[in-house]
Amino acid sequence: MLSIHARQVLAKAVLPILILLAVGLVLLGLVRRPAVDGVRLMATDFMAPAYHGLVWPQERVTVWLMDLRGATDLAKENSRLREENRALRHWYDVAVALAAENGRLKKSLHWIPETVPQYVTGRVTRDDGGPYSRAVLLDVGSGHQVRIGDVALDAAGLLGRVTEVGPHTVRVLMINDDASRIPVTLAASHGDAIMAGDDTASPRLIFYPQDHHPVEGERVETRGQSTMPAGLPVGTVHYSAPNRPVVVPDADLDRLDIVRVFDYGDDDSQAPDAPGRVRIKKLPQNPLTGPLPFSWLPNLPDMPGRGGQ
Amino acid sequence: MVAENSTPHLHSAVEPRQTFRRALDMAARAAMPSLFVMFCAILLSAPFGIPGQAQLQFGIAMCTVWFWAYSRPRSMPALAVFLCGLVVEIFSFGPPGTVLLSLLVIYGVAHHWRYGLSRLGFIAGWLIFSIFAVLASFFQWALVCLHAVALLSPAPGLFQAALTIGIYPSLTALFVWGRRTFANPDQA
CATH class of the missing domain: 2.40.10.340 (Rod shape-determining protein MreC, domain 1)
Known part of the structure; x- marks a missing residue:
């Protein structure tokens, strides 16, 4: 059992120790923020079902209010929707025509289809x-x-x-x-x-x-x-x-x-090495003077850097 | 001879028997302020879409720690403040450690000045609290600026301070009532 004096000293030391720990957390947040955010993400993962439960009544009330508001001016809403539907039908026709034209143009250009994300x-x-x-x-x-x-x-x-x-x-x-x-x-x-x-x-x-x-x-x-x-x-x-x-x-x-x-993937837009930028290996001095080395080989590979100049 | 028996055991006749249920009740009442902070922190992290939710988390924690640290420190020990601060930190996404440090500092101030604060009127206590709420928000803003290496607008910090100062009277009214009733361990 601790003496009264020791207990008093301990009671006085608790707050400074806790403040030091808090300062440590602040410094950790400045230096290693992802570590702290990882803990927070885990807590949210754990709480996700509870959040859905908490928000559910609010969502229901919002839906009811929207229904109620819709029921009060049905006629006006109906005419607005009819108008909007007419406009949308027009845009649908335009979109279908444009999609067909786009497909035709892409076909004539031999367009390489993009990857579906x-x-x-x-x-x-x-x-x-x-x-x-x-x-x-x-x-x-x-x-x-x-x-x-x-x-x-x-x-x-x-x-x-x-x-x-x-x-x-x-x-x-x-x-x-x-x-x-x-x-x-x-x-x-x-x-x-x-x-x-x-x-x-x-x-x-x-x-x-x-x-x-x-x-x-x-x-x-x-x-x-x-x-x-x-x-x-x-x-x-x-x-x-x-x-x-x-x-x-x-x-x-x-x-x-x-x-x-x-x-969308991250390796789609990597630029290929341009032929002009490829470092040309140094050719041997005067390669055609004198007998070619390795001339007995059946197929000599092309020298790098010669193609596409 | 009479003098020996003239000071009977304090409330020996009226004090109820110490049962397990009563001890549990007392502990629950004493832990009420800390539980209130933790409950509010978790509740306000749900996606209700209320403007100023994150600022309210900070404000409620500050007001609660300040009030209980000077009015009944036994219900809000330093370790409980630390735990409350950790819960608020986990369920918020501000710069790490700032809420925790602000709570501990405000706890230290209120605990140290508790006799003076108890003698002061409500308005004076509120003014002193306001100064610390502004300082804590400024500290948070300074840390965010340091982390972003840019001078950000201090408006969100000022809004947070204003909200904290604004909810203090209503929370104090709740706590004064709670100190007499549901958060009073002596009533268990």
């Missing part, structure tokens, strides 16, 4: 942004093939990229996070730019060509680079202030529910 669909388990970051956790089930760097999209457009992968859960860093940098192409002005998140609803455009400023309202698409394929819809350009172009995302970043994570 693998994807998994997951429900947002938790919004784990905190005050300074924008990220979500997705429950993609066990046995998924998601890798770090895969692309996440919702029904309308690009959402972000996968930064951490757990057994059931993956973490997606959204395009408006402060750490997010996505290479994009502007559809009308054909300029390249970087879309940089700044923790607001609309990420900024930076590093665009100074002689081709982004045009208000033009479409923004991804630029093909490593795991990011080209042509994914991102949003539209908007000038929030003079000389401050931002992207208004197509994806609804505030209310996320179902998200798809695509794996």
Whole structure:
């Protein structure tokens, strides 16, 4: 049994020791952030079923409210839907015609078909942004093939990229996070730019060509680079202030529910070695003067660097 | 001779018998503040889509630790603060360790000044708490900036501090009632 004095000393030492441990955790977070985030991901994995249970009543109430609202103005809704259906039918015809034309053109060009990306669909388990970051956790089930760097999209457009992968859960860093940098192409002005998140609803455009400023309202698409394929819809350009172009995302970043994570592979866009860039092995001096060495061999291989010059 | 028996055992006649059930009840009541912080931290990590959920996690933990550290330290020992901080850290995604460190510092301050704070009025206590809430949010912001190697906007930190200061009176009302009733180990 400890003496009273020893117990007093111990009681006084507890708080400083705990504060030292907390400082250690802060330092660990600065140096080895993935280790800490791994523990958090495991906790979320463990809690995922409970989260579904907690959110279920809220989802039901939302559905009821939506039904109730729909029931109150059925006639207006009906006419709106009829109008929308007519417009959609027109667009369907246009899309079918364009798809047929596209197929014909590709056939005449001997277009090599692109690989179909693998994807998994997951429900947002938790919004784990905190005050300074924008990220979500997705429950993609066990046995998924998601890798770090895969692309996440919702029904309308690009959402972000996968930064951490757990057994059931993956973490997606959204395009408006402060750490997010996505290479994009502007559809009308054909300029390249970087879309940089700044923790607001609309990420900024930076590093665009100074002689081709982004045009208000033009479409923004991804630029093909490593795991990011080209042509994914991102949003539209908007000038929030003079000389401050931002992207208004197509994806609804505030209310996320179902998200798809695509794996486009990372070895598609590796540039082949250009013939002109291949280092030419040094040829022997005056190879044709005198008898050729090894002339008794049946087939001499071509010298490297001679073809395709 | 009379003097020897004049100080009977304290409450010997009214104190209930110490049973296992009563000990459990007392422990549950004493652990109520810590359980409240942990429950709120886990509940607020669910995807309800309420604005300011992450900031509320921090605010509730700060208010609870501050109140119980000066009003009844036995219900909020340093180890319990550490455990609460760890749970909040695990169920939030801010810079690691900041909430834990802020809670321990605010606990140390409140525990050290508990006699002075108990004598002060509510407004004065709230003002002192506000200063520490702002300092803790500033510390968190500074660490995020250090990690990102960039000067980020301090607006989210200020919002967090404002929310923490704003929920303090209503939480204090709940805790004052709880200190008399459901979180009072003497009532077990």
